[in-house]
Amino acid sequence: MFKNNLTFGYVIFVGVPLLILIGVLRAGSNLSAPPALSGEWTIELRADKCAGALTAASQPTLRIYQTGADLLIAFNDPRNTTLAGQIADGRISAVSSQPGCGTALRLEAEVSGKPGRRSLAGRLLFDGCPACAPVPFRAAQPGK
Numbered sequence: 001m002f003k004n005n006l007t008f009g010y011v012i013f014v015g016v017p018l019l020i021l022i023g024v025l026r027a028g029s030n031l032s033a034p035p036a037l038s039g040e041w042t043i044e045l046r047a048d049k050c051a052g053a054l055t056a057a058s059q060p061t062l063r064i065y066q067t068g069a070d071l072l073i074a075f076n077d078p079r080n081t082t083l084a085g086q087i088a089d090g091r092i093s094a095v096s097s098q099p100g101c102g103t104a105l106r107l108e109a110e111v112s113g114k115p116g117r118r119s120l121a122g123r124l125l126f127d128g129c130p131a132c133a134p135v136p137f138r139a140a141q142p143g144k
Contacts, residue, residue, distance in 0.1 A: 041139040050132035
């Protein structure tokens, strides 16, 4: 009788958690992490009347802070423009709550390259400002 109770206890306390662990691992096998983008990036963008504040710094840069798919993008311009956004399927979409020419500044970009050699290519859009055309930009992490 003692042996039957021991076997039953073993199955309950070892077998069931093991089955749950295997199920969780199988359920998450198709998940993939978003690309790592945190750090400082040098940015090249065309001088434009709408993007003038962003190009006012001697060396325009942006810093990306990342938590999973959530991003915070901070420019080194005099206004300290900050955008909040997300990355999904290699595409960044971010918006600023600080008014510029219009109601908000939007950033749309695609991530390319492998870790250590990533680059961004996209455009800055000035919502609510019909006189402002989208400004294309490229960004790369310095020294990589």
